[in-house]
Amino acid sequence: MQNKKELRRMMLSSRRSLSSNERNIYSQSITANLINSNIYKEAAHIMAYAAMPDEVQTNMLLEKILADGKTLCIPYITDLKQGLMQAAIIKNINDLVIGTSNILTVSDNNKHYLAPEKLDLIIVPGVAFTPDKYRLGMGGGFYDRFLPQAFNAVYAGIFFSLQQVKTLPLDATDVPLDIIFTENHIWE
Ligand SMILES: Nc1nc2c(c(=O)[nH]1)N(C=O)[C@@H](CNc1ccc(C(=O)N[C@@H](CCC(=O)O)C(=O)O)cc1)CN2
Ligand SMILES: Nc1ncnc2c1ncn2[C@@H]1O[C@H](COP(=O)(O)OP(=O)(O)OP(=O)(O)O)[C@@H](O)[C@H]1O
Numbered sequence: 799m800q801n802k803k804e805l806r807r808m809m810l811s812s813r814r815s816l817s818s819n820e821r822n823i824y825s826q827s828i829t830a831n832l833i834n835s836n837i838y839k840e841a842a843h844i845m846a847y848a849a850m851p852d853e854v855q856t857n858m859l860l861e862k863i864l865a866d867g868k869t870l871c872i873p874y875i876t877d878l879k880q881g882l883m884q885a886a887i888i889k890n891i892n893d894l895v896i897g898t899s900n901i902l903t904v905s906d907n908n909k910h911y912l913a914p915e916k917l918d919l920i921i922v923p924g925v926a927f928t929p930d931k932y933r934l935g936m937g938g939g940f941y942d943r944f945l946p947q948a949f950n951a952v953y954a955g956i957f958f959s960l961q962q963v964k965t966l967p968l969d970a971t972d973v974p975l976d977i978i979f980t981e982n983h984i985w986e
Pocket of ligand 2: 972
Protein backbone atom coordinates (compact mmCIF):
# COMPACT_ATOMS: atom_id res chain seq x y z
CA MET A 799 0.00 0.00 0.00
CA GLN A 800 1.17 3.55 -0.71
CA ASN A 801 2.18 5.75 2.17
CA LYS A 802 0.04 8.70 3.24
CA LYS A 803 2.25 11.31 1.63
CA GLU A 804 2.25 9.66 -1.77
CA LEU A 805 -1.49 9.00 -1.64
CA ARG A 806 -2.15 12.60 -0.54
CA ARG A 807 -0.25 13.93 -3.55
CA MET A 808 -2.22 11.66 -5.92
CA MET A 809 -5.59 12.47 -4.40
CA LEU A 810 -4.91 16.21 -4.28
CA SER A 811 -4.16 16.15 -7.98
CA SER A 812 -7.33 14.16 -8.66
CA ARG A 813 -9.34 16.73 -6.65
CA ARG A 814 -7.69 19.52 -8.66
CA SER A 815 -8.84 17.84 -11.90
CA LEU A 816 -12.46 18.91 -11.29
CA SER A 817 -13.51 21.93 -13.32
CA SER A 818 -14.77 24.88 -11.31
CA ASN A 819 -18.21 24.19 -12.76
CA GLU A 820 -18.17 20.55 -11.60
CA ARG A 821 -16.82 21.63 -8.22
CA ASN A 822 -19.65 24.14 -7.74
CA ILE A 823 -22.40 21.77 -8.85
CA TYR A 824 -21.10 18.90 -6.69
CA SER A 825 -20.64 21.25 -3.72
CA GLN A 826 -24.29 22.32 -4.05
CA SER A 827 -25.48 18.67 -4.03
CA ILE A 828 -23.27 17.81 -1.06
CA THR A 829 -24.61 20.84 0.83
CA ALA A 830 -28.20 19.87 -0.01
CA ASN A 831 -27.63 16.28 1.18
CA LEU A 832 -26.16 17.58 4.43
CA ILE A 833 -28.75 20.22 5.27
CA ASN A 834 -31.62 17.81 4.56
CA SER A 835 -30.24 15.29 7.06
CA ASN A 836 -31.53 14.87 10.61
CA ILE A 837 -28.05 15.26 12.05
CA TYR A 838 -27.96 18.77 10.56
CA LYS A 839 -31.50 19.66 11.61
CA GLU A 840 -30.89 18.49 15.18
CA ALA A 841 -27.55 20.28 15.63
CA ALA A 842 -27.47 23.66 17.38
CA HIS A 843 -23.68 24.15 17.57
CA ILE A 844 -21.85 23.36 14.36
CA MET A 845 -18.20 23.58 13.36
CA ALA A 846 -17.66 23.76 9.60
CA TYR A 847 -14.72 25.15 7.63
CA ALA A 848 -13.86 27.92 5.17
CA ALA A 849 -12.88 26.10 1.99
CA MET A 850 -9.58 26.21 0.15
CA PRO A 851 -9.99 26.55 -3.64
CA ASP A 852 -10.00 22.78 -4.44
CA GLU A 853 -12.13 21.64 -1.50
CA VAL A 854 -15.88 21.05 -1.27
CA GLN A 855 -17.10 24.65 -1.27
CA THR A 856 -18.91 25.78 1.88
CA ASN A 857 -20.13 29.38 1.32
CA MET A 858 -23.75 28.25 0.93
CA LEU A 859 -23.48 25.96 3.91
CA LEU A 860 -21.98 28.62 6.19
CA GLU A 861 -24.72 31.10 5.19
CA LYS A 862 -27.41 28.46 5.79
CA ILE A 863 -26.12 27.59 9.27
CA LEU A 864 -26.20 31.28 10.25
CA ALA A 865 -29.61 31.83 8.62
CA ASP A 866 -30.98 28.87 10.62
CA GLY A 867 -29.88 30.62 13.81
CA LYS A 868 -27.36 27.95 14.78
CA THR A 869 -23.97 28.67 16.38
CA LEU A 870 -21.29 28.47 13.68
CA CYS A 871 -17.61 27.82 14.33
CA ILE A 872 -14.66 27.35 12.00
CA PRO A 873 -11.10 26.22 12.72
CA TYR A 874 -8.63 28.71 14.15
CA ILE A 875 -5.09 27.37 14.11
CA THR A 876 -3.54 28.05 17.52
CA ASP A 877 -0.30 26.11 16.93
CA LEU A 878 0.69 25.17 13.39
CA LYS A 879 3.75 23.13 14.44
CA GLN A 880 1.86 21.10 17.05
CA GLY A 881 -1.19 20.68 14.79
CA LEU A 882 -3.59 22.36 17.20
CA MET A 883 -6.77 24.29 16.45
CA GLN A 884 -9.80 25.66 18.26
CA ALA A 885 -13.43 26.16 17.23
CA ALA A 886 -13.81 29.93 16.72
CA ILE A 887 -17.35 31.34 16.67
CA ILE A 888 -18.29 33.38 13.61
CA LYS A 889 -21.35 35.61 13.33
CA ASN A 890 -20.89 36.95 9.81
CA ILE A 891 -19.11 35.44 6.81
CA ASN A 892 -17.89 38.91 5.78
CA ASP A 893 -15.81 39.16 8.97
CA LEU A 894 -13.43 36.39 7.86
CA VAL A 895 -9.80 37.28 7.13
CA ILE A 896 -6.94 35.38 5.52
CA GLY A 897 -5.20 33.27 8.15
CA THR A 898 -2.59 30.55 8.50
CA SER A 899 -2.01 28.51 5.29
CA ASN A 900 -4.03 31.10 3.34
CA ILE A 901 -7.35 29.80 4.71
CA LEU A 902 -10.06 32.28 5.75
CA THR A 903 -10.57 32.45 9.50
CA VAL A 904 -11.64 34.82 12.29
CA SER A 905 -9.57 37.94 12.87
CA ASP A 906 -6.98 37.82 15.63
CA ASN A 907 -8.37 40.66 17.72
CA ASN A 908 -11.94 39.43 18.11
CA LYS A 909 -11.80 35.67 18.73
CA HIS A 910 -14.26 33.68 20.81
CA TYR A 911 -13.76 29.94 21.15
CA LEU A 912 -16.52 27.44 21.79
CA ALA A 913 -15.55 24.61 24.15
CA PRO A 914 -15.17 21.51 21.92
CA GLU A 915 -17.56 19.44 24.06
CA LYS A 916 -20.36 21.94 23.27
CA LEU A 917 -20.26 21.03 19.56
CA ASP A 918 -23.11 18.88 18.18
CA LEU A 919 -21.80 18.49 14.64
CA ILE A 920 -18.40 18.88 12.99
CA ILE A 921 -18.20 19.11 9.22
CA VAL A 922 -14.81 17.75 8.28
CA PRO A 923 -12.83 18.40 5.07
CA GLY A 924 -10.40 15.90 3.62
CA VAL A 925 -8.30 14.66 0.74
CA ALA A 926 -9.56 11.04 0.53
CA PHE A 927 -12.05 8.78 2.31
CA THR A 928 -12.97 5.10 2.50
CA PRO A 929 -16.49 3.58 2.64
CA ASP A 930 -15.74 2.56 6.24
CA LYS A 931 -15.40 6.30 6.92
CA TYR A 932 -11.69 6.80 7.48
CA ARG A 933 -10.21 9.99 6.09
CA LEU A 934 -6.91 11.28 4.82
CA GLY A 935 -6.42 14.99 5.54
CA MET A 936 -3.85 17.63 4.70
CA GLY A 937 -1.27 15.95 6.93
CA GLY A 938 -1.21 18.28 9.94
CA GLY A 939 -3.10 15.93 12.25
CA PHE A 940 -5.39 18.86 13.20
CA TYR A 941 -8.66 16.92 13.10
CA ASP A 942 -7.18 13.78 14.69
CA ARG A 943 -6.19 15.91 17.67
CA PHE A 944 -9.35 18.03 17.78
CA LEU A 945 -12.16 15.50 17.22
CA PRO A 946 -11.63 13.47 20.43
CA GLN A 947 -12.06 16.69 22.45
CA ALA A 948 -15.47 17.18 20.80
CA PHE A 949 -16.84 13.93 22.23
CA ASN A 950 -20.51 14.97 21.98
CA ALA A 951 -20.36 15.80 18.28
CA VAL A 952 -21.27 13.84 15.17
CA TYR A 953 -18.28 13.83 12.80
CA ALA A 954 -19.53 14.37 9.24
CA GLY A 955 -17.14 14.31 6.30
CA ILE A 956 -17.96 16.13 3.08
CA PHE A 957 -16.11 14.87 -0.01
CA PHE A 958 -16.41 14.63 -3.77
CA SER A 959 -17.10 11.06 -4.98
CA LEU A 960 -13.77 11.00 -6.82
CA GLN A 961 -12.01 11.22 -3.44
CA GLN A 962 -13.17 7.71 -2.54
CA VAL A 963 -10.49 5.02 -2.14
CA LYS A 964 -10.82 1.35 -1.10
CA THR A 965 -8.38 1.54 1.81
CA LEU A 966 -6.08 4.03 3.53
CA PRO A 967 -2.83 3.49 5.40
CA LEU A 968 -4.02 3.99 8.99
CA ASP A 969 -2.23 5.18 12.14
CA ALA A 970 -3.42 4.53 15.69
CA THR A 971 -4.36 8.23 16.00
CA ASP A 972 -6.66 8.32 12.93
CA VAL A 973 -10.24 9.06 13.99
CA PRO A 974 -13.02 7.54 11.84
CA LEU A 975 -15.96 9.74 10.83
CA ASP A 976 -19.59 8.95 11.71
CA ILE A 977 -21.11 9.84 8.35
CA ILE A 978 -19.87 10.93 4.93
CA PHE A 979 -21.75 13.00 2.37
CA THR A 980 -20.77 13.10 -1.30
CA GLU A 981 -22.70 14.50 -4.26
CA ASN A 982 -24.28 11.12 -4.95
CA HIS A 983 -24.14 9.00 -1.81
CA ILE A 984 -24.32 9.10 1.99
CA TRP A 985 -22.30 6.60 4.02
CA GLU A 986 -23.56 6.07 7.55
N1 LIG B 1 -10.51 24.47 4.76
C1 LIG B 1 -9.73 23.82 5.60
N2 LIG B 1 -9.43 24.35 6.78
C2 LIG B 1 -8.60 23.68 7.62
C3 LIG B 1 -8.08 22.42 7.28
C4 LIG B 1 -8.43 21.86 6.02
O1 LIG B 1 -8.03 20.75 5.64
N3 LIG B 1 -9.26 22.60 5.22
N4 LIG B 1 -7.26 21.77 8.17
C5 LIG B 1 -7.11 20.40 8.26
O2 LIG B 1 -6.23 19.90 8.84
C6 LIG B 1 -6.52 22.61 9.12
C7 LIG B 1 -5.38 23.30 8.36
N5 LIG B 1 -4.48 22.33 7.85
C8 LIG B 1 -3.66 22.49 6.78
C9 LIG B 1 -2.52 21.71 6.71
C10 LIG B 1 -1.65 21.84 5.67
C11 LIG B 1 -1.92 22.75 4.67
C12 LIG B 1 -0.94 22.88 3.54
O3 LIG B 1 -0.05 22.06 3.39
N6 LIG B 1 -1.09 23.91 2.76
C13 LIG B 1 -0.22 24.15 1.64
C14 LIG B 1 -1.01 24.39 0.40
C15 LIG B 1 -1.74 23.15 -0.01
C16 LIG B 1 -2.71 23.39 -1.10
O4 LIG B 1 -3.03 24.55 -1.42
O5 LIG B 1 -3.19 22.40 -1.66
C17 LIG B 1 0.65 25.34 1.95
O6 LIG B 1 0.27 26.11 2.86
O7 LIG B 1 1.68 25.47 1.32
C18 LIG B 1 -3.06 23.50 4.71
C19 LIG B 1 -3.93 23.36 5.76
C20 LIG B 1 -7.46 23.59 9.74
N7 LIG B 1 -8.25 24.28 8.76
N1 LIG C 1 -3.90 12.63 18.54
C1 LIG C 1 -2.63 12.73 18.11
N2 LIG C 1 -1.61 12.84 18.96
C2 LIG C 1 -0.35 12.93 18.53
N3 LIG C 1 -0.01 12.94 17.22
C3 LIG C 1 -0.97 12.83 16.32
C4 LIG C 1 -2.34 12.73 16.71
N4 LIG C 1 -3.08 12.66 15.58
C5 LIG C 1 -2.23 12.72 14.54
N5 LIG C 1 -0.96 12.80 14.97
C6 LIG C 1 0.24 12.89 14.11
O1 LIG C 1 0.11 13.99 13.22
C7 LIG C 1 0.72 13.69 11.97
C8 LIG C 1 -0.24 13.93 10.83
O2 LIG C 1 -1.28 12.97 10.88
P1 LIG C 1 -2.14 12.59 9.59
O3 LIG C 1 -1.25 12.37 8.42
O4 LIG C 1 -3.08 11.50 9.97
O5 LIG C 1 -2.95 13.96 9.37
P2 LIG C 1 -4.28 14.24 8.59
O6 LIG C 1 -5.43 13.60 9.26
O7 LIG C 1 -4.05 13.91 7.17
O8 LIG C 1 -4.35 15.84 8.77
P3 LIG C 1 -5.50 16.89 9.13
O9 LIG C 1 -6.37 16.31 10.21
O10 LIG C 1 -4.74 18.07 9.61
O11 LIG C 1 -6.27 17.16 7.90
C9 LIG C 1 1.18 12.25 12.04
O12 LIG C 1 2.56 12.25 12.33
C10 LIG C 1 0.36 11.69 13.20
O13 LIG C 1 1.03 10.63 13.84
